[in-house]
Amino acid sequence: MKKGEIIFSAMCIAFFGFMLFETFELLGQGRPGEVGSGLWPFMALATSTLLSVLMLISSIRRSSAAGPGAQDLTAEAIAEKRRARITVSLSVVCFLVYIIVMPWFGFIIATLLYIFVFALILGERRRWVLAISPVLMTTVIMGVFAKFITIPFPKGIGVFAEFSRLFY
Amino acid sequence: MRKVKTLTWVVFLVSGLAMAAANLMAAEYPERAIEILVPFGAGGGSDTAARAVAEGLKPQLKNGVVVNNMPGGGATKGMLYVSQQPADGYSVLAVTTSHLIDAVKPKTRSQLLRDFDPLCRIQWDTSAVTISGDSQFKTLTDLIEWGKKNPKGLKFAGTSPGGWSEIQTVAFFKKAGVEVTFVPFDSGAEIKAAILGGHITGAVEELAETLPLIEAGKLKSLCVIMETRHPALPNVPCSKEVGIDYTHGLMRAWAVKKGTPPERQKFLLDVITKSLQHPMYVKFIQDEHLDVRPGYLGPEETRKYWEEEVNFFSGVLKELGYVK
Amino acid sequence: MLDHYLQAVATVLLPHNLLAMVLGSLWGLLAGALPGISTSMGVVLLLSFTYSLSPMTAFVLLVGAYLGGITGGSITSILFGIPGEPSSVPTVIEGHALAKKGRATFALWVYLLCSIYGGLFSVVVMIVATPLIASFALKFGPAEYFALTVLGLSVVSGLSGGSMLKGFLSCFFGLFLATIGTDGITGEERYTFDTTILLGGINFVVAMVGLLAVSEIFIEAEEPFKEYKGGVQYRGMLREFPPFSLFKGYLLTMIRSPIIGTIVGALPGAGATIAAFLSYGEAARTAKREPEKFGKGAVEGLMAAECANNASTGGSMTILLSLGIPGSNTTAMMIAAFMIHGMQPGPLLLSTRPDIVYGIFASMLLTNLLLLGLTILAIRMFLELNRMPYSIFSAAIMILCAIGAYGLTNNMDDVYLMFAFSLIGYAMRKFDIPVAPCILALVLGDMAELSLRRALLLSGGSPLILVGSPISIVLLSGALLSIVYPLFKKPKMLQGL
Numbered sequence: 001m002k003k004g005e006i007i008f009s010a011m012c013i014a015f016f017g018f019m020l021f022e023t024f025e026l027l028g029q030g031r032p033g034e035v036g037s038g039l040w041p042f043m044a045l046a047t048s049t050l051l052s053v054l055m056l057i058s059s060i061r062r063s064s065a066a067g068p069g070a071q072d073l074t075a076e077a078i079a080e081k082r083r084a085r086i087t088v089s090l091s092v093v094c095f096l097v098y099i100i101v102m103p104w105f106g107f108i109i110a111t112l113l114y115i116f117v118f119a120l121i122l123g124e125r126r127r128w129v130l131a132i133s134p135v136l137m138t139t140v141i142m143g144v145f146a147k148f149i150t151i152p153f154p155k156g157i158g159v160f161a162e163f164s165r166l167f168y
Numbered sequence: 169m170r171k172v173k174t175l176t177w178v179v180f181l182v183s184g185l186a187m188a189a190a191n192l193m194a195a196e197y198p199e200r201a202i203e204i205l206v207p208f209g210a211g212g213g214s215d216t217a218a219r220a221v222a223e224g225l226k227p228q229l230k231n232g233v234v235v236n237n238m239p240g241g242g243a244t245k246g247m248l249y250v251s252q253q254p255a256d257g258y259s260v261l262a263v264t265t266s267h268l269i270d271a272v273k274p275k276t277r278s279q280l281l282r283d284f285d286p287l288c289r290i291q292w293d294t295s296a297v298t299i300s301g302d303s304q305f306k307t308l309t310d311l312i313e314w315g316k317k318n319p320k321g322l323k324f325a326g327t328s329p330g331g332w333s334e335i336q337t338v339a340f341f342k343k344a345g346v347e348v349t350f351v352p353f354d355s356g357a358e359i360k361a362a363i364l365g366g367h368i369t370g371a372v373e374e375l376a377e378t379l380p381l382i383e384a385g386k387l388k389s390l391c392v393i394m395e396t397r398h399p400a401l402p403n404v405p406c407s408k409e410v411g412i413d414y415t416h417g418l419m420r421a422w423a424v425k426k427g428t429p430p431e432r433q434k435f436l437l438d439v440i441t442k443s444l445q446h447p448m449y450v451k452f453i454q455d456e457h458l459d460v461r462p463g464y465l466g467p468e469e470t471r472k473y474w475e476e477e478v479n480f481f482s483g484v485l486k487e488l489g490y491v492k
Numbered sequence: 493m494l495d496h497y498l499q500a501v502a503t504v505l506l507p508h509n510l511l512a513m514v515l516g517s518l519w520g521l522l523a524g525a526l527p528g529i530s531t532s533m534g535v536v537l538l539l540s541f542t543y544s545l546s547p548m549t550a551f552v553l554l555v556g557a558y559l560g561g562i563t564g565g566s567i568t569s570i571l572f573g574i575p576g577e578p579s580s581v582p583t584v585i586e587g588h589a590l591a592k593k594g595r596a597t598f599a600l601w602v603y604l605l606c607s608i609y610g611g612l613f614s615v616v617v618m619i620v621a622t623p624l625i626a627s628f629a630l631k632f633g634p635a636e637y638f639a640l641t642v643l644g645l646s647v648v649s650g651l652s653g654g655s656m657l658k659g660f661l662s663c664f665f666g667l668f669l670a671t672i673g674t675d676g677i678t679g680e681e682r683y684t685f686d687t688t689i690l691l692g693g694i695n696f697v698v699a700m701v702g703l704l705a706v707s708e709i710f711i712e713a714e715e716p717f718k719e720y721k722g723g724v725q726y727r728g729m730l731r732e733f734p735p736f737s738l739f740k741g742y743l744l745t746m747i748r749s750p751i752i753g754t755i756v757g758a759l760p761g762a763g764a765t766i767a768a769f770l771s772y773g774e775a776a777r778t779a780k781r782e783p784e785k786f787g788k789g790a791v792e793g794l795m796a797a798e799c800a801n802n803a804s805t806g807g808s809m810t811i812l813l814s815l816g817i818p819g820s821n822t823t824a825m826m827i828a829a830f831m832i833h834g835m836q837p838g839p840l841l842l843s844t845r846p847d848i849v850y851g852i853f854a855s856m857l858l859t860n861l862l863l864l865g866l867t868i869l870a871i872r873m874f875l876e877l878n879r880m881p882y883s884i885f886s887a888a889i890m891i892l893c894a895i896g897a898y899g900l901t902n903n904m905d906d907v908y909l910m911f912a913f914s915l916i917g918y919a920m921r922k923f924d925i926p927v928a929p930c931i932l933a934l935v936l937g938d939m940a941e942l943s944l945r946r947a948l949l950l951s952g953g954s955p956l957i958l959v960g961s962p963i964s965i966v967l968l969s970g971a972l973l974s975i976v977y978p979l980f981k982k983p984k985m986l987q988g989l
Contacts, residue, residue, distance in 0.1 A: 005923055008923050019668065022683060026682060029675075029678055031350075031945075032320075034946075036678075037677070037682060040667075040671060040944075040945075041682065044664045044668040044937075045664075048668060051657060051661040054657055055658070084713075084714040084715075087714065088713050088714055091710060091713045092710060092915070092918075095706075095911065095914075098890075098894070099907045102904065103904055114890075114891070115884065115887040115888075118883070118887045118890065121713075122713060122717060124881065124883035124884075126719075129881045133881065133884040133887075141895070145899075149533075151895065151898070152203070152234065152236045152902050154904065210532075210536045211532075211825045211827075211828050237901070237902065238902050240691065240901045241691035244688065245692065245905075277688060320952070328679070329677055329678055330678070331679070349950075349952075351946055351950060352676055352679075353761075354761055354942070355760065357760035357818050357819070357824065360815070360817050361630055361632075361759075361760045361817050362634075364630050364815065365630035365631060365633055366633075379836065380836040380838025380840065380841075381816060381839065383838070384838055384839035384840045386815070456831070
C-alpha cells in the first residue's frame, strides 16, 4: 500500500502540475476590473500541487519509517487479494465496454449483454438468475425510461438501429 | 456460454426480420417519428416554442414527432449532434440567434451557414431596456446622459458572455454613444433579482419575461428595441423613435442538415407552416407577445437574414475583441 | 385572511384535487428516488398533462411532484448509496454510512421526520413572512453570494475526517473541477482541450454519481460473492422509530437547518442542493458531540441536510409567487405551468388570482402531511429490492447511474465523464481521501468564483465591495472563525502534514 500511495501522490503532482502549466495562457484573459479567467484556477491548482507534494513527502517518510517487512501475508490472503483485484478490474472494463458499444449496438442489446456479463463477473452462477434477469431488467428499464418518460436512448447504427426502432 | 450464443442468434434473427419488414414497407417519408432537437434545456424559451409548434405537427404526421433536449456548450452540442446525423430529414434543429453568433467565432466545430439548410424562421422576439422601478432614471435620455458623463458607470447584466445578451447590450448602447459595463450572470432569474435588489443598473433582455414585474411597477422599461411601440407598453418609446438605429431581436428558426433531399425539406416546410396557424400555437405566441413582430420567413429569406445578422455580429464581436 | 386559507384548504380537499395530490406526490417520490430523473424533469413530464386540468388541480399535482421529488431523492441515497437527487448528496454520505452499519431503517426514519418537519417549517414561514423573505433574498448581490459560498467552503476541515492535508487536497481538486468548461464571465474555454465533451463544464450530477455511486459498486465487487444483496442490514421499521429525545438533543441543528433551507431556497441560482450542503456544513462546523463522526454516519449531518433541502421548497415558492422569479430549476418549470393556464407569476398574482396563491400554500401544507404516509409506503417498496439477487442488483445500479448521467443532456459524453469520475472516486477511497470536500467544492466553487468576479466588475476592481454590507461581514467573519478556530483547537490534526 505504501508503494501505491507514493505512486498515487506522484500521479497527482503530474496531473495538477500539467493543468497548472495549462493555466498560464489563461492568466491574461479577463474583463477590466475583475481577476480574470486564470487566477481562480491558478490558485486551486497551485495549492493542489503543493498539497500533493506534501502528500508524497509524508508517504515516503512513513514508508521508510515502517521499512520492509509488511509482506508477511499468508498465501490464502494473497490469493484472495488477487481474486478481488481481478473482479474489480473486470467490472471496470465491463462497464467501459458497455458504454462504448452502446452508441453502436443501441441501448437494448448493450444493456442485455451488460447485465449478463457483469453478473457472471461478480460470481453469479445460478442459471435461472442468469437466464431471466437480463431480459426482465431490460424490459423494466425500457418500459420506464424509454417508453414512459421517453429518454432518447442511443439506437445504434445500421441493423441495430432498425432493431431498436421496433421498441422505441 | 451457450446461452450467450443463443441470445446473439436471436438478436440477429429478430433484427434481420425487422430490416426485412422495414424494407418491405419502404414507404413514403416520413416512415418514423421526426426528431426535433432543441439544443437548450427543457422549459426554456426555445424549448417551449419548439413544443408549441410540435403540438401543431402531431395531427399532421402519423408517425409522430419527438422533441428532444440536448443542452450544453452554449447550444453547440445539440447542433453538433444534428450535423452528425444522416441528412435524411428525420432530425430537425431548433436554431436560435446564438448559433449565428457561434458561426462568427473561430473555434466553431459545426457552422450553421456551412452545415445546415434553413427551413424557416418562426419567431422574432423583442428586447427592451429594463431598469429598477425606483431607479433615479426616468427616461432613456436621463440614462444616456448619465452614462456619457460616467463611462463604464452603468452596469448592465446579461446571460451569455460573448453571446447574444452581451452583443445586444453593448451594441445598443454603442449606437447611443454610451460605454457600459457588461456583467454576466447565469440566468434571467438572477438578473431580475439583482435589478430588484439594486445591485445592478438594469438589463437589455427579451421583454416577455419581465412584463409581469413591469406591470407591477417593480421594474420599468425605458425603451423597446423595435420599429414601432409595443402594444403591451404603449407609453414606452421604441428605439427608432428616440433616434437609435438598432432594431435587432432574438430569432428562432428551424433547420435541417445540408444535403437533405429538397422534397423532404419542402415537406417539412409545409407541415411547419401549417402548424404555425394552429390555434394553440397562435394563442401561445399571443400570450408570450411573440406576435408583435411577424416572425415567419421562408427558406430563402431566412438564409439572407442569417447572412446579414452574421455580418453584423462579426463586426460587433471584432470590436469587443472576441474575434481577431 | 383566515377565510382565504380555509377556503383554499377546502378546495384542495375536493376529491379530484386530493387524487391529483396523491398521484403527483407518488410520481414525485418515484422520480426523486430514481437517479435517472430529477425533480425538475418529473415536473416537466407532468406539464403536458396539465393542459386539460383546471388550474387549481394542475398546481396541486405539480406541487405534489415537486415536494415528493425533493423528499424521494433520499430513499435510494440511504439504502443504496445512490443519490436520487443532487440535493441528497450529504444524505448519501451520512445516511448510507448509517445504513452500512445496519441502521438503515433508523436513518430512514430520521430522514423522513426531518424532511416533513423541514417542509412544514418552510411552508409556515412562507405563509407568515412572504414579503420578509422576498426582501431579504433581494439583499443578496454578488458580494453576498460570494460571502455565503466562502462560509460554505470554510467547513472543509470539519469534513476532512482524519487528515486535514487530504481533506484540503480533495477540496482544491473540487474547486479546480468547477472551473472546467466555458468561463461564465469571459466566455473563454478553460481546460477543454478543444473537445466538446468538457465544453459545458462538469455537471455536478455526473461527478457525484461517478464519485459516490459507481465507485461504491467497484468497491463492493472486491468482496466475496453474495447470493442476495443483504449488504444493508436493517431491523423492522417499528423497532427503529427514533425517540423524541434524539431530536431534542440536536435542538440547534433542528432550528437552524430549516431556516438556512428557506433562505437559500429563495436565492435564485442557489436552491435545494446548496441549501443542503450549507446546512450540513454548519452542522459539521458546530458539532459538539462526536464531530469525528461526520462522513462516517453522523445523525446530526443527516438531520441538517434533510431539514434544509425540504425547507428550500418553501423559499423557492415564496420568491416565485411574490416576484415571479424562480428560486430553483423546478420552480422555473412552474412558470411554464402558470403560462399554460394564462397566468403570469409576479407581484400582481396575489391580487389577480388569490385563489391560486392561497391554494398553492394550502396544497404545500397538505402535501407535506400526506408525504409522511406515502414515503413510508415508498420506503417499504424500496426495502423489498434488497431481496433481489445481488449481482443483478449491482448491474441495475450501474445501468441506472449511466441513465442518470445520459438523461441530463441526452448525450453519451456525460456517461464517459461519469466513468472517469468513478475511477477517480475509487482511487480516492483506496487512498483515504475524503470525497465530501471535493463534492462540496464542486457545488460551491463555480458560484464562489463567478460571484467574486461579478462583484469586482460592479465595483470597478475595488475589493472593498466584498465587505460592503452587514450580511457579507457577518458571513465572512463566520468563515474566518471556522478556518482559524480548528488550528488552535486541534493542532494535532496538522501533524499529518
